[in-house]
Amino acid sequence: MTRPDPLPAAVIGAGPAGLRAAQRLVAAGLRPILLDEAAEPGGQIYRRPPPALAALRGPAALYGADAGRALALARMFETIRGHVDYRPQTLVWNAARVAGGAFLLQLRGADGVDADLRVRAVVLATGAMDRVVPVPGWTRPGVFSLGGAQVILKAQAHLIGRRPVFAGSGPLLYLVAWQYAKAGARPAAVIDAASLGAKMRAAPAMLARPRLLLRGARMALDLRRMGVPVIEGALAERIEQRGDGLVLHWRAGSRSGLVDCDAVGMGHGLKPERQLADLLGCPVVFDPRSGQWHSTTDAAGRSPVSGVYLAGDMVRINGAHCAEAAGEMAAGALLRDLGLARVSAPRRALLRLALARAATFRRGLEQAFALPPAAIRDMPDDTIVCRCEGVSAGDLRRAIDLWGPADLNRLKAVTRCGMGRCQGRLCGATAGALMAAEAGLPPDAPGPLRGQAPVKPLPLPIFPKGAA
Numbered sequence: 001m002t003r004p005d006p007l008p009a010a011v012i013g014a015g016p017a018g019l020r021a022a023q024r025l026v027a028a029g030l031r032p033i034l035l036d037e038a039a040e041p042g043g044q045i046y047r048r049p050p051p052a053l054a055a056l057r058g059p060a061a062l063y064g065a066d067a068g069r070a071l072a073l074a075r076m077f078e079t080i081r082g083h084v085d086y087r088p089q090t091l092v093w094n095a096a097r098v099a100g101g102a103f104l105l106q107l108r109g110a111d112g113v114d115a116d117l118r119v120r121a122v123v124l125a126t127g128a129m130d131r132v133v134p135v136p137g138w139t140r141p142g143v144f145s146l147g148g149a150q151v152i153l154k155a156q157a158h159l160i161g162r163r164p165v166f167a168g169s170g171p172l173l174y175l176v177a178w179q180y181a182k183a184g185a186r187p188a189a190v191i192d193a194a195s196l197g198a199k200m201r202a203a204p205a206m207l208a209r210p211r212l213l214l215r216g217a218r219m220a221l222d223l224r225r226m227g228v229p230v231i232e233g234a235l236a237e238r239i240e241q242r243g244d245g246l247v248l249h250w251r252a253g254s255r256s257g258l259v260d261c262d263a264v265g266m267g268h269g270l271k272p273e274r275q276l277a278d279l280l281g282c283p284v285v286f287d288p289r290s291g292q293w294h295s296t297t298d299a300a301g302r303s304p305v306s307g308v309y310l311a312g313d314m315v316r317i318n319g320a321h322c323a324e325a326a327g328e329m330a331a332g333a334l335l336r337d338l339g340l341a342r343v344s345a346p347r348r349a350l351l352r353l354a355l356a357r358a359a360t361f362r363r364g365l366e367q368a369f370a371l372p373p374a375a376i377r378d379m380p381d382d383t384i385v386c387r388c389e390g391v392s393a394g395d396l397r398r399a400i401d402l403w404g405p406a407d408l409n410r411l412k413a414v415t416r417c418g419m420g421r422c423q424g425r426l427c428g429a430t431a432g433a434l435m436a437a438e439a440g441l442p443p444d445a446p447g448p449l450r451g452q453a454p455v456k457p458l459p460l461p462i463f464p465k466g467a468a
């Protein structure tokens, strides 16, 4: 039995982390509010197609080796669904602390109507998004992020092209190329910024999750067997239009080449979605290994802001398996702080072990797929960095020369880079890295972009025809 709660706890994000957090809260007798902007639970990895398309590609085709976990999570959610106030298609676009230690969440619901919600504690499990390092031509039609290419395949049973090139680095690069090959595309090439040497050096750390390592190696091998050229240690340089298709130019040291294709999927790993945590005042720390700013937590997922708990990829890109453990841990910490329940010592030890293994594996990935400094340092001036406001790398360099190196928020103020609809989610990291490289500063010197509401683009309500 769940008990009614006048000031409930909210979980934001119904991915692996958020679902396990909700399960833990329900097990303790609470009725949490579970908010997610997606139409179905599952998050990024277990994204579901709309019912009309579900018959086209079953779980095995959609999730491959993760199909079992996807089904287990989906089944678990059905068992708790009646005890959770689940609100799909609900974007949390602002969050603030209000009087009495409560939090105010501002929502845009499925019906397009805004609502305010007061909660006493919040578990943020908002996941991650693509990290895209721009090259000239990346804003052309036909160029997608790797995640976008995967969403089109998973949620729309469609391909970005029949002969796509996949460029960038990280495990998602090989995974998406492999998924496209399995779905009937003939990838024209995989252009991987990471060298074979870097991957070999990182192998000992990645052995912390041997099955995952093997799965990644198998995918790379499968792609080669299917005749897909895999070029390692190579950076995409430029994407041009040629007739109806695209041409991607690449360089690997003194070698260079081009690939004809009909679409490009590009991405350099993932970036935590921590804007809501920023708005709630959660502090961040720069990690030179990931080259990114991360929210800080204790081992259980407590943020330094009382009542705010963080779990899953929005803290560190540790993968879905770890996100489940992190969600359970964070909800356990919340319950403990409210004096409602405690996680048993053996269970806590098991969860900590999963988190520790995932952290070691992630450090291996960060070493193997580190972004080469040349990708930022040698970025041509005509590269659009902020696509919302049309700010180029040259514009940023000129502003840095003129105004001197200061902080990223000042660069935003003078150039409008990061001031557009995406609020710097896409360009902020690149602009910061460019500023540091240009001014010869340590990578953390420009600081992070300040979070701003709305955290994601918010469509304006359309007045009905004839309204005065």
Ligand SMILES: Cc1cc2nc3c(=O)[nH]c(=O)nc-3n(C[C@H](O)[C@H](O)[C@H](O)COP(=O)(O)OP(=O)(O)OC[C@H]3O[C@@H](n4cnc5c(N)ncnc54)[C@H](O)[C@@H]3O)c2cc1C
Pocket (backbone or CB within 6 Å): 012, 013, 014, 015, 016, 017, 018, 035, 036, 037, 038, 042, 043, 044, 045, 046, 090, 091, 092, 093, 125, 126, 127, 128, 129, 130, 146, 147, 148, 150, 172, 175, 270, 273, 276, 311, 312, 313, 314, 317, 318, 319, 320, 323, 455, 456
């Ligand atoms: C684009 C993409 C594709 C990926 N594909 C794979 C893959 O194929 N295989 C793999 O092993 N790993 C993949 N990953 C990584 C994997 O998804 C994650 O490691 C795992 O899903 C993390 O779980 P999570 O619960 O932390 O976050 P997620 O699964 O990302 O879930 C976060 C949820 O929060 C919701 N959300 C975010 N912000 C808001 C907001 N403001 N308001 C309301 N809801 C919000 C999102 O809609 C989402 O459902 C992918 C990651 C990304 C970003």
